[in-house]
Amino acid sequence: MKISVHKKVSLKFYKRDVLLIAKELLGKYLVRKAGKAFIAGKIVEVEAYDGTIDEASHTYRGKTKRNQVMFEGGGKLYVYFTYGMHFCANVVTGKMNDGKAILIRAVEPTEGIQQMIINRYGKEIISEKELINLCNGPGKVCRAFNINVNDNGTKLTGNDIFIVDSKNLKPASISTGKRIGIKKSVDLPWRYYITGNKFVSRLPSSQREK
DNA sequence: CCACGGATTGGCT
DNA sequence: GCCAATCCGTGGA
Numbered sequence: 001m002k003i004s005v006h007k008k009v010s011l012k013f014y015k016r017d018v019l020l021i022a023k024e025l026l027g028k029y030l031v032r033k034a035g036k037a038f039i040a041g042k043i044v045e046v047e048a049y050d051g052t053i054d055e056a057s058h059t060y061r062g063k064t065k066r067n068q069v070m071f072e073g074g075g076k077l078y079v080y081f082t083y084g085m086h087f088c089a090n091v092v093t094g095k096m097n098d099g100k101a102i103l104i105r106a107v108e109p110t111e112g113i114q115q116m117i118i119n120r121y122g123k124e125i126i127s128e129k130e131l132i133n134l135c136n137g138p139g140k141v142c143r144a145f146n147i148n149v150n151d152n153g154t155k156l157t158g159n160d161i162f163i164v165d166s167k168n169l170k171p172a173s174i175s176t177g178k179r180i181g182i183k184k185s186v187d188l189p190w191r192y193y194i195t196g197n198k199f200v201s202r203l204p205s206s207q208r209e210k
Numbered sequence: 211c212c213a214c215g216g217a218t219t220g221g222c223t
Numbered sequence: 224g225c226c227a228a229t230c231c232g233t234g235g236a
Binding site: 047049056057058080082083084085086088090103105133137138139140179180181182183 | 217218
Binding site: 058061064065066080081082083084085 | 228229230231232233234
């Protein structure tokens with residue numbers, strides 16, 4: 001898959017409804033420029049956060065220094081630091097002051113995989129299991145793509161970090177469920193992932209292997 | 211000012 | 224399945 005033949009997603013795309021965009025992000029490619037090369041992967045799992053009605057969202061209690069970017073309108077990257085050691089990357093959506101974003105939870109590596117491996121494991125050769133684990137979680141995606149707090153606020157319309165288009169998936173291939181790792185607003189079904197994709201971070205027990 | 215706990219991960223039982 | 228690692232943003236006092 002050559003990133004250069006795909007079209008970058010327009011600013012307009014990001015200014016729409018957060019839940020709609022979350023579903024449409026599935027199947028598109030997250031791209032990071034790494035020198036002359038690119039790191040890229042198919043987005044296979046996301047979660048929506050909407051501060052207007054969602055207590056789990058960082059923006060639920062209004063603007064702070066940390067969440068400022070989530071209020072700056074669709075088309076930027078919101079990156080935050082958590083658990084003392086991990087970063088999480090989000091696509092900001094909607095209009096100015098909406099406070100809505102989509103967490104990128106998992107990516108299927110497609111391009112620049114060798115660089116991802118080095119970024120994440122600090123070595124060149126990995127096992128099959130480590131390949132599956134390369135980007136199947138929000139902290140892992142940031143590590144593999146070398147995304148950190150310096151990338152907070154990056155415009156996704158620029159050439160550093162961006163998303164390239166692909167046809168929207170059929171609704172039948174999208175699974176929906178409760179979000180992972182939160183304690184508030186736990187019942188909102190705002191996690192979306194590609195059904196059956198092996199790079200999704202985790203499956204409900206009914207779909208898991210024994 | 212300070213204590214709490216988190217949109218996680220990886221290692222060990 | 225359980226839990227430590229590790230740090231800083233946030234909220235209550």
